[in-house]
Amino acid sequence: MKTLNNFKKGIIKENPVLVLVLGTCPTLATSTSVMNALGMGVAATAVLLFSNMMISALRKVIPDRVRIPCYIVLIAGLVTAVQMIVKAYIPDLNRSLGIYLPLIVVNCIILGRAEMYASKNKVFDAAVDGLGMGVGFTLALFIMAAIREVFGNGTFFDMPIPVLCDNKITLLTMAPGGFLVFGLLIAAVNKFGTHKPQKKDFGCSGCPQADICHKKSCEDDKEAAVND
Amino acid sequence: MTKLIIILLSAVFINNYVLVKFLGICPFLGVSKKLNSAFGMSVAVIFVMLIATAVTWPIQMFLLEPNDMEYLQTIVFILVIAALVQLVEIILKKFIPSLHKSLGVYLPLITTNCAVLGVTILNIDEGYTFVEAMVNSLGSGLGFVLAMVMFSGVRSTMEGSDIPKSFRGLPITLIAAAITSLSFLGFGGVIENLFS
Numbered sequence: 001m002k003t004l005n006n007f008k009k010g011i012i013k014e015n016p017v018l019v020l021v022l023g024t025c026p027t028l029a030t031s032t033s034v035m036n037a038l039g040m041g042v043a044a045t046a047v048l049l050f051s052n053m054m055i056s057a058l059r060k061v062i063p064d065r066v067r068i069p070c071y072i073v074l075i076a077g078l079v080t081a082v083q084m085i086v087k088a089y090i091p092d093l094n095r096s097l098g099i100y101l102p103l104i105v106v107n108c109i110i111l112g113r114a115e116m117y118a119s120k121n122k123v124f125d126a127a128v129d130g131l132g133m134g135v136g137f138t139l140a141l142f143i144m145a146a147i148r149e150v151f152g153n154g155t156f157f158d159m160p161i162p163v164l165c166d167n168k169i170t171l172l173t174m175a176p177g178g179f180l181v182f183g184l185l186i187a188a189v190n191k192f193g194t195h196k197p198q199k200k201d202f203g204c205s206g207c208p209q210a211d212i213c214h215k216k217s218c219e220d221d222k223e224a225a226v227n228d
Numbered sequence: 229m230t231k232l233i234i235i236l237l238s239a240v241f242i243n244n245y246v247l248v249k250f251l252g253i254c255p256f257l258g259v260s261k262k263l264n265s266a267f268g269m270s271v272a273v274i275f276v277m278l279i280a281t282a283v284t285w286p287i288q289m290f291l292l293e294p295n296d297m298e299y300l301q302t303i304v305f306i307l308v309i310a311a312l313v314q315l316v317e318i319i320l321k322k323f324i325p326s327l328h329k330s331l332g333v334y335l336p337l338i339t340t341n342c343a344v345l346g347v348t349i350l351n352i353d354e355g356y357t358f359v360e361a362m363v364n365s366l367g368s369g370l371g372f373v374l375a376m377v378m379f380s381g382v383r384s385t386m387e388g389s390d391i392p393k394s395f396r397g398l399p400i401t402l403i404a405a406a407i408t409s410l411s412f413l414g415f416g417g418v419i420e421n422l423f424s
Contacts, residue, residue, distance in 0.1 A: 021398060024250075024253040024254060024257070025250050025252070025253045025254070028250040028253065029249070029250040029251075069307075069310060072306055073303065076303040076306050077303060079302055080299060080300070080302050080303060083299075098353075099349055099353065102301070102302045103251075103345060103346060105302055105345065106306070106341070107342075174413065175247060175250070175409045175413070176409040178406075179409055180406035182402050183399045183402030183403040183405075183406065186398055187400075188394075190393075190394040190395075190399065
């Protein structure tokens with residue numbers, strides 16, 4: 001039961017994209033078609049699952065002071081592996097994801113989960129958490145991509161939809177459409193979501209830079225930045 | 229020379245990193261509330277982008293490619309950028325404390341900024357020469373400044389307006405970003421035709 005809840009929280013209550021608003025760059029960039037979104041989601045999920053497991057397994061070995069660089073190296077290694085697999089077996093996906101595939105390294109979701117969860121929990125729990133968060137990320141990407149592809153291009157998985165493919169709103173597949181659909185989706189989540197964890201509750205400790213920036217909360221940080 | 233100008237202008241306007249390529253969205257949404265922090269952050273970004281390109285381009289060309297180790301690109305680049313940011317911070321703190329005071333807060337935040345890693349990888353993918361790569365980084369940085377400064381203006385205007393409850397905060401910011409991004413679509417095709 002506990003495991004199930006642990007898995008479920010990443011999908012709904014703490015959805016990394018729609019509720020915690022992490023990893024916005026790949027969300028906006030790769031949600032132009034459902035195929036790309038699924039590819040990105042699966043690639044990120046694989047990295048997240050393995051990075052969570054490995055970091056959790058090594059949590060007693062990695063010294064506290066240098067943990068962020070260690071995590072980054074581990075994640076970069078995993079991303080490289082995923083990149084090579086995609087290049088070898090799905091070259092089309094590699095071409096359409098382009099630069100966003102190596103950029104999984106700097107995806108806040110992965111470092112954030114490593115820091116927030118994997119470094120404090122057992123391997124199995126960390127794996128479940130990683131999988132849940134990954135599925136949540138993929139699902140959010142899928143919803144966004146479905147809206148953008150169906151209305152922007154009139155297709156779904158590249159299959160034309162009657163009526164809609166003659167009345168495309170091309171703007172939705174372009175850059176502004178990404179911002180627009182994402183904004184509307186978050187507004188919808190705010191409106192209909194029952195539970196609303198604020199980003200503040202998620203805390204600065206979830207931020208990969210918290211260790212370096214020494215501030216208690218991100219609000220302080222902004223104030224300090226302004227006062228300087 | 230014309231090619232360099234085209235690279236510079238298209239990096240600033242057509243392929244704007246934030247509004248068109250979606251790189252560096254987190255600082256864009258997070259730090260763009262006040263004009264001076266938006267400006268400080270983006271100056272630090274230009275600075276790091278330039279040094280990162282100056283270091284990663286030679287590494288790729290003279291170290292990774294001759295030894296058939298291109299697959300190490302991601303790991304090497306991210307490590308180099310992280311180390312570089314730390315190094316720059318230490319040097320600034322020691323020798324130019326005034327500059328450190330104004331940029332220092334933003335430097336650590338930039339390590340894991342996708343715009344910096346993005347620009348270094350794109351420079352390699354596009355097959356730019358060293359000078360072209362530097363110009364492209366400068367243009368991308370300037371584009372970042374432009375987007376941040378413009379958008380902080382939009383946000384400060386928005387602060388006083390009456391917004392439906394569920395749109396408050398992030399959603400309306402994103403929708404404003406969509407409109408700002410729309411204005412950048414108008415530049416498409418202008419710059420190539422300027423010089424032909």
